[in-house]
Amino acid sequence: MVMVSASPLSSQQPAYKPGLPREQVAERFGIEPAEIAKLGSAENPFGPSPKAQAAIETGKTKIDLYPEWSSRLLREAIGKRFGFDPECVACGAGETEVISLVIRAFSRPGDPILMYEPCFPIYHIFAENEGRVPVYVRMGQDFDLVVDQYIARLNETKPKIAFITNPHSPSGKLMAEADIRRICEAAGDGTLIVLDEAYIHFTETPGGIELTRDHRNLIVLRTFSKAFGLAGLRLGFGIAANKDLITPLMNLKPTWNLGAMQTAGGIAAIEDDEHVARTVKMIVEMRAYVTEQLAGLNSFRMVPGSRSNFFLLEVVDQSLNSTDVFQGLLKRGVIVKDGSDSFRGLGDRYLRVDVSLKKNMDRLVWALKDLSAAQG
Ligand SMILES: Cc1ncc(COP(=O)(O)O)c(C=O)c1O
Structure with missing residues (x-):
């Protein structure tokens, strides 16, 4: 009897790893979904046009x-x-x-x-x-x-x-x-x-x-x-x-x-140029804001030069890797992308973080400071 089987090509491939959904993190850590800073999928925080x-x-x-x-x-x-x-x-x-x-x-x-x-x-x-x-x-x-x-x-x-x-x-x-x-x-x-x-x-x-x-x-x-x-x-x-x-x-x-x-x-x-212009204006302002806020941290460094609605954050503190930081941020209601399992070849020193509304950027900066304090 001939058995049906998946093509050897498709069956070997791990699927794409998207940013985590808000509800999953809310349930796991008992945080109000609305409070969670969702910074892992580069979506538009203003919502749809x-x-x-x-x-x-x-x-x-x-x-x-x-x-x-x-x-x-x-x-x-x-x-x-x-x-x-x-x-x-x-x-x-x-x-x-x-x-x-x-x-x-x-x-x-x-x-x-x-x-x-x-x-x-x-x-x-x-x-x-x-x-x-x-x-x-x-x-x-x-x-x-x-x-x-x-x-x-x-x-x-x-x-x-x-x-x-x-x-x-x-x-x-x-x-x-x-x-x-x-x-x-x-x-x-x-x-x-x-x-x-x-x-x-x-x-x-x-x-x-x-x-x-x-x-x-x-x-x-x-x-x-x-x-x-x-x-x-x-x-x-x-x-x-x-x-x-x-x-x-x-x-x-x-x-x-x-x-x-x-x-x-x-x-x-x-x-809908209006929605796009409003979104871009906020992202450009918040990119500058978060750049300034992160400059004061010792354990982390923003990789300079992003022109997008996300940036790479480098883990400078050698006692931590990107997965430690990813998990530490999740617990504090911040979802980002762990470079080590989201991007082939990126290694374990980087996370990809979205630029978003001020309240989300403030939560990120607070969470990173809190994480460093808990380490030290
Ligand atoms: C570089 C890049 N290209 C394309 C896409 C795919 O976009 P879509 O949602 O239209 O499939 C993404 C999504 O994150 C992306 O990061």
Whole structure:
């Protein structure tokens, strides 16, 4: 008898480790959920775009019908926003789905895929799930994006796909536009450059969508989960002036991958500049605030230079590692990401911490001080 079994590739892969939910920590430590500072998933503490929320209510009235399979209206709205045809846009259930489609559409089993180490784990998890081979570029001092080294690895390994996250996760460092252009040119026709701009709003720069007009091997990916506050809606997109990069994604995607509520929410959100501007203003102010507050601590150091809505915190106190600090913060009602089990290659001296509302930043700083005092 033939037994059904999982593919050896998929069964070997540990799943992505997301930031912990508030309720789980509240129950375990007896803390009011509202008091918990949730700083592990880089969500928007202001919540969803109100315009998107209203549109989702309207979308609800259509859930008895199959949605239009290509999300045409959403692709039109995104295209219009950036001055592109709808055929230049492909949408997915989160940017995560678009990443999986890109890997499947533009590489084959055994092909190398280039990325920094550490990076957003979904790149190597999905690559390995599909039998592709992640190849890594080490980062410089304080996680600097050493672009010459990236280009050297590109020339050496000739990957089919090369990921850049801008600003980078987990460091928050921003790569200059000139460097992205340099990478696209060095890569040539044989490598697809995937520029992941999940957090681009927080850098207060326009990002690289326009660069796709000059570089036919470049696709830009974005999400509605961060600045738009719609992580639970599951919506993201890929955009490129070169339509040949988009058609394979449309052909490969699960037919009805987005429902009526997702497309309605996305169309409203992409136009909601007010919600995004309010969010970005708060993040930029709080990034400066928490930088100042953490400068006074001896046991911890903020890795400088983040342009995102999170930063890396280094554990300077040698008697503690990142897991000790992660657990110590949890007990005190602060959820962050433990670098040692959230990011391959990051090691056990770092945590990724979100920038958030002042009350959450104050709780973080209090908890870190309290943790140090309990140590000493
Ligand atoms: C760098 C990066 N890219 C993409 C995503 C995925 O976003 P989505 O929620 O749209 O799947 C994340 C989510 O945390 C991320 O950190």
